[in-house]
Amino acid sequence: MEITTQEFKHCDLIKVKGRVDSATAPEFSKALEKSNDNSHFNIAVDMVELEYMSSAGFRALLATQRNCKRYNRGELVLVNVPVRIKEALELAGFTELFKTFDDTITAVGSF
């Protein structure tokens, strides 16, 4: 797994590549928390090069979404969700908890 964070004026774009499972999810969580620690509560997670995500990754997304939405201070959105991961998110009932976008420009521009 590889993570890069890009700071825009109105949101952080966090790109996660490779595989997020119980081994790598703590590092993914840390990247998400770091944005929140910097008082950045608008986050777009770009999944274009994400191959795999287990429930460990879903939990990290959920925890961050809760933190972002507290006091209406922001929101975490998902971008370029690969079909297999989208199916798993649907199965977990997570799709209604996250807005999704098909490209990063629209996602970043939505904030």
Added chain:
Amino acid sequence: MPSVTFPARFDFLDEIREFVADVARANSFTDKDIYSLQLAADEAASNIIEHAYEGVTNATFDVTCAMQSDALVITMRDTGKPFDVSKVKQPDLKADLSERQIGGLGVYLIRKLMDEVHYESNSRTGNLLTMIKRKG
């Protein structure tokens, strides 16, 4: 049936997923089913590592993965604390963000992804999880 012994560590999840995918690929499962099998195996192994062997170092567990007639059967045997996936409460998927449970999701996914899930716990031979996915 040949079984493979894996260390009960999260950094072996990659290998477990590959082990399952290789068998599924060799038996012409669809990409969607292969992903489902990998996810179910990962969630089951993660539970063993996290719950059955909580606080235990140097633990191992045995995994088998093979076709039995028209279905792929994955078994995982551990000697840790019994953790019956069939008894884990189903998360409320209609709950809103603040009420959404963080736990229980892995087990829920296993049950949704596989056609059958069985669990037996035996004080002599340990815990045996059997997960079955039929082809097509």
